[in-house]
Amino acid sequence: AQTVTQSQPEMSVQEAETVTLSCTYDTSESNYYLFWYKQPPSRQMILVIRQEAYKQQNATENRFSVNFQKAAKSFSLKISDSQLGDTAMYFCAFEETSGSRLTFGEGTQLTVNP
Amino acid sequence: DTGVSQNPRHKITKRGQNVTFRCDPISEHNRLYWYRQTLGQGPEFLTYFQNEAQLEKSRLLSDRFSAERPKGSFSTLEIQRTEQGDSAMYLCASSFGFMNTEAFFGQGTRLTVV
Secondary structure (H helix, E strand, C coil): CCEEECCCCEEEEECCCCEEECCEEECCCCCEEEEEEEECCCCCCEEEEEEECCCCCCCEECCEEEEEECCCCEEEEEECCCCHHHCEEEEEEEEECCCCCCEECCCEEEEEEC | CCCCEEECCEEEECCCCCEEEEEECCCCCCEEEEEEECCCCCCEEEEEEECCEEEEECCCCCCCEEEECHHHCCEEEEECCCCHHHCEEEEEEEECCCCCCCCEECCCEEEEEC
């Protein structure tokens, strides 16, 4: 079974600075998908960024980028120029290529301070 | 289309009572997922449907839980004889396609069993 681990329960960053959230996972699959989802307080979870394991190039979406290290089974999220609206719980998630389910980590609560 | 809709948003019930939650996915999304999220944890997979067929159920889905998706449209999740351990946020998500496409989440139904 796949497992996803986020070792940072809470993090904080000053507005406009950069922060990196860590995620490691365990799988015997060679091809899979990785995601970062954001869950703002009392609002629905939304997709931040996604990475396909067979692609070596790290995904980027505006201020959000990932550092995908397949051999190390590591998938970190970097948020540049942090904004107050980035304050949320961030979840790392894994999905097999069969696409039947997402396996989530425990989450990292990010607070952006003014 | 306003996204994935879940009703009710909050439900308080007495132990032993039955409860039913409803999820209306985004139109034309053929896949529908149910997850359970307890406080401070990441969502855990419960079950998913492709159209009207329930293709996978987690071992977390005990005999007291049943889910349906008649005609491949909305879905209901029923919990019979509720227990205090059932208190959680129940999340619904939907996606279009057959694998690894973005899942869109609803705001969830928060269940409190007293």
